[in-house]
Amino acid sequence: TFSPAMHNAAFRHLGLNAIYVAFAVKPSDLVDALRGVRALNVRGLNVTIPHKEAIITLLDDVDTLAKNVGAVNTVTHEDGVLRGFNTDGAGALETLRENGVDPRNKRIVILGAGGAAKAIALTLAPMAREVTIANRTVEKAEALSQRLRTLYKRDVHYCGLNSKNVKTVLREAEILINTTSVGMYPNAGETPIPHNFLHENVTVFDIVYNPRETRLLREARKVGAKTVGGLGMLVHQGVEAFELWTHMKPPVEVMKRVIESMV
Ligand code: ATR
Helix, strand or coil, X not given: CCHHHHHHHHHHHHCCCCCCCCCCCCHHHHHHHHHHHHHHCCCEEECCCCCCCHHHHHCCEECHHXXXXXXXXXXXXXXXXXXXXXXXXXXXXXXXXHCCCCCCCCEEEEECCCHHHHHHHHHHCCCCCEEEEEECCHHHHHHHHHHHHHHHCCCEEEEECCCHHHHHHHHHXXXXXXXXXXXXXXXXXXXXXXXXXXXXXXXXXXXXCCCCCCHHHHHHHHXXXXXXXXXXXXXXXXXXXXXXXXXXXXXXXXXXXXXXXHC
């Protein structure tokens, strides 16, 4: 994990007497680990696979978005209350904004229907003009789109990842977000969609950060599309968490520099 280096650099920069450490916790020890958090008065934590879902029932309170996603990646501990959040969606939104992309009123296509897709779709759907979920397992795309429709009463479509429909929805798309692991190291030669589906009027955001420029981003760049890499998301999900823990303005550039030096 890159999180200790990123957060410790931020603590140092702000002169905070705090430290971020990583612990490997077995699923059967999660309850005890949280008792330890309470007893030691740990101020906050991140959780990752395989605890993101299981931790929900062990917390005192869970933010609505995290509840809807069904996964928590950040926990605050204030006045004895453990509260869960999911910062992936806000991290993606901030990454887009930082790159000059405003998702409001845009036609957005999301590839994938897993945990990251859920967090991003739940964050962007209320502000988008139209959202389409395209996933290899079409039933998962259907379930997520149904959920978005119920929650936000918005126009949400779905289709299979390999279908001709992807080509059709992409023609009109203004933002394409890849949340699948296709193209991630060591399978950097792969890409989730054929290059001839891409065009210069779509911003392509790939949350995969290794390699920094995935095949999808390279092919998007070649057709003249604006591209956004996954490093920003890694930084900004951490920035959001840092803010929740400290109630301070995080030193984003410091955190970004640490991540860039490590990835
Ligand atoms: P995360 O939390 O990173 O979103 P996840 O919940 O395991 O991870 O979701 C992985 C996503 O990548 C899913 O949408 C998955 O598609 P399926 O639902 O069909 O499994 C997608 N994915 C993973 N490998 C893929 C591949 N080789 N081709 C297409 N989609 C793939």
